[in-house]
Amino acid sequence: MSFDPHAARADFPLLRRDHEPALHYLDNAATAQVAAPVLEAIHAHETTSRANVLRGVHRLAEAATEAYGTARETVACHLNAVDPDEIVFTSGCTAALNLVAHAFGATLAPGDEVVISELEHHSNIVPWQMLRDRTGIGLRVIPVTEEGRLDLTLLPDIVGPRTRLIAVTHASNVTGALTEVGPIVDAARAVGARVLLDGAQQVPHARVDVQALGVDFYCFSGHKVFGPNGIGVLWARRELLADLPPFLGGGEMIRRVRLSETTWAPPPQRFEAGTPPIAQAVGLGAALRWLGRHDIDAVGRHLEALTQRLVEGLHTLGTERVRVLGPGSGHPRGPLVAFDVPGAHPHDIAQLLDGHGVAVRGGHHCAQPLMDAYDLAGTTRASLALYNDAADVDACLEALETALRKLL
């Protein structure tokens, strides 16, 4: 099986539009575009099966409940989860991380420790800081290497008998570094700690098998996997979920509500208070089925080649002018490249690139601690998705050259 980016691209209405200048969308790490089959699945659901789920007996309610359940099965299958009931739908990756910080956090005692890293997105930092400030747990931080990878040589100093959770990104949204999961799982297991991976930047591009990874929690967002906004996923081991208290309270997550006392429904309902994002779950299911129709290994090779073209092109502009963040060729990286141009601000670069139809992101990418580690205010980031091609990369490089002539 092989992969044709242009065939994939044809499924994206926004990318087909006649933009002037032509659009080169390289901001996929922020939000990917949505595939037409996703929009169609949502439209079909909303116009044939719209109802609230789980509680109704009429045919629309049955159809909606069925569609929602099928979406859960699709996600479970995509992640190779043991059971669909290990899939909790949330409103996004951030919401999933907060859910863990509250529900798992409630099982921690003061002095227990959570390990995060300098590489994390704010969504995997702030919830733990808030937990620390609420409950008195300790927060330990794995530093990054100069190359922007987790410095796992320091694990033995950081993981200890009070460690209860290691929560790190699976793929960095800034350096593109892919986390070596094995040593982290081993370190956690040695002290009886759990492992959470933030998969927001991994699920769009790679095969993710939660059983093979050996982790305990995994989460990602719909809008980055060519699916809808407003939905995310928390996967967690069944027996772990069963032992966690709920986070949000409301309809659907209860067994019995009395004014004096309330008991909880089993997972995943326990963690899905209120009317869930039904149409979005249907859309996410469609997105993952769409993604699954492609040979993900071939997609990986395509993205690797494009990433290399981008990195090499940036080097050609002069390594003293353009400093590329992230691991060197010896280490795996995801399909995104952030770079610093001393003397030219990322916002100015991004703005000038936009004038050439090239959409990239400039800023701290919700990773201020990493920026602090590099002593940068921000970087410019071009992030790829399977529908990008060499023309996108070349347009980016060309526009960048023009921009730098203006700014430097």
Next chain:
Amino acid sequence: MSFDPHAARADFPLLRRDHEPALHYLDNAATAQVAAPVLEAIHAHETTSRANVLRGVHRLAEAATEAYGTARETVACHLNAVDPDEIVFTSGCTAALNLVAHAFGATLAPGDEVVISELEHHSNIVPWQMLRDRTGIGLRVIPVTEEGRLDLTLLPDIVGPRTRLIAVTHASNVTGALTEVGPIVDAARAVGARVLLDGAQQVPHARVDVQALGVDFYCFSGHKVFGPNGIGVLWARRELLADLPPFLGGGEMIRRVRLSETTWAPPPQRFEAGTPPIAQAVGLGAALRWLGRHDIDAVGRHLEALTQRLVEGLHTLGTERVRVLGPGSGHPRGPLVAFDVPGAHPHDIAQLLDGHGVAVRGGHHCAQPLMDAYDLAGTTRASLALYNDAADVDACLEALETALRKLL
């Protein structure tokens, strides 16, 4: 200005479909159908302006940010809020209530009291129970009258010097009772407490003016106002929001993240961690604009007439056989009617009605404490929306008569 329910109905693709038997959708209190302009607005957004918001400078990011901001302005305008920044987008009404329970809850001390009522949806009970169990606040409960209205004569006994918040429904999703807001606001003001209204069942049918109501918090869900799933709104007074700590942590809600310490963005961003439901906000804006194009007073009269037709029809089946919950004709009620048929279970009734194309809901309607007060396991509920007509009501009554012949 007048109102034509059939013109309105034509905007709902699902209601136009040729169902066999014909569909009489009377489960609007659970989820209303979605208007075509909403689906079109979402589709247009996703195919022309999809990007992440607030952080990007490229044209799609600008367009998405603009669309998201416009949606906020539309909601503010619909509720007559002072300022768009008083509008916080959440993933639903339940999420909005949890947000208040956490953010406002964090400002309470043990022994402080929150007043709810027996009439509440679980989403306005469970978050407060969880807060009570976390922090040691007291929870006081306004009972319901036999008619299913808040028994406000008991307010002086329930509201006291430790009361910090009165959180009650604006319109009951079971008895249909509309809350007399004035006395509640007065009682709260007398002791310096805040007032929250759960408007999930009010916004779809009535004019809501948060300034005129004089309350402090107001919330509702998108999917019940002919808008998308996966979005809700919290409105709160600007100065109140400014003083509240955040609830969820993550991207977009920070001012500065350091590993040691993090500072927060001003409202509403402070309360919108992570990528928000952008397309859903756009859809909600379209829904409220669609709703706003109708003469809401004429809609009210239409719904009142239909509700009366339904109540009278149920009385005709025999008041000993069919016991209608909710206020008598002297008191205002929303367009929904729940009833109990001794000896016939709501699920059986709902199932048999579905055989005639009539979609109603049977069960506890996420109001178990109210069911306990009535000593019922559940009721059958027919709930109307502006697109319903007399044929829907008559089909319901006819099917019910047939069902009761079978079950009793």
Next chain:
Amino acid sequence: MSTDLYQEGLLALAGAAEGEGRLDDPDVTLTLDNPLCGDRVTLDLHCDQAGRIAALGHHVRGCVLCRAAANLLGQQAIGQDAASLDTLQRAIKGALRGRHAWPTDERWQDLTLFEPAAAHKSRHECVLLPFEAVVEALRQHGEGGATGT
């Protein structure tokens, strides 16, 4: 057609009142709710030394399906033990979900009355609740007869 659900036979079983009512001095009592609809089954059991059901009383606040299921238990559960009822409960669950055929055991032949419910996923739990309750009650009895709620 959803009305297929409400066959004569099912309505008759739901009205049969087999085992209806509470037991005096039960060995174990258990109340189980269906969180999705508020149905509630309360079961009282007397058990023999071997852990088999000697007497069963139930109080059901539920629909036709739930009442019929409880009455079927009231008719047929005497003499059954935790293992056999656990197997039965799983078999019913699987059959409702279309995973396998309905049990053919003669004792439980009235289960065929529930076959139309398979098409209505939202009603599966109505059928299952009494069976889940009896399995859980026997489990608790086996653990030392704790009185659950």
Next chain:
Amino acid sequence: MSTDLYQEGLLALAGAAEGEGRLDDPDVTLTLDNPLCGDRVTLDLHCDQAGRIAALGHHVRGCVLCRAAANLLGQQAIGQDAASLDTLQRAIKGALRGRHAWPTDERWQDLTLFEPAAAHKSRHECVLLPFEAVVEALRQHGEGGATGT
């Protein structure tokens, strides 16, 4: 066209280094971040008895717009007080949002260089940040010279 933003005049102002650098022994120091992009302005002020700016030093980690705005302050803010700069800051905000025309005050005529930014909402804050910082710094100085962060 977004490239209109980057006119010669604006690039020149951004490179002008007016007031660039820190002050010794400032009466007030303030650092302000733009949470959306990580831009950061640090301001040192010396103030006279009447609360007017006597000297201004800035350190900007920001884009062309932000640096140009800070340099404009460095050129023109000496002698200004909290009230006048607050008015100016609001006027710039309103002008960027298209609510009213740009200030015509001769002292601030270089503000016209920022006019193209009005079309780019995401960049408004880049222009505003130095102005917000100076207003906040003067406010803190007025409150007793607290050294903010």
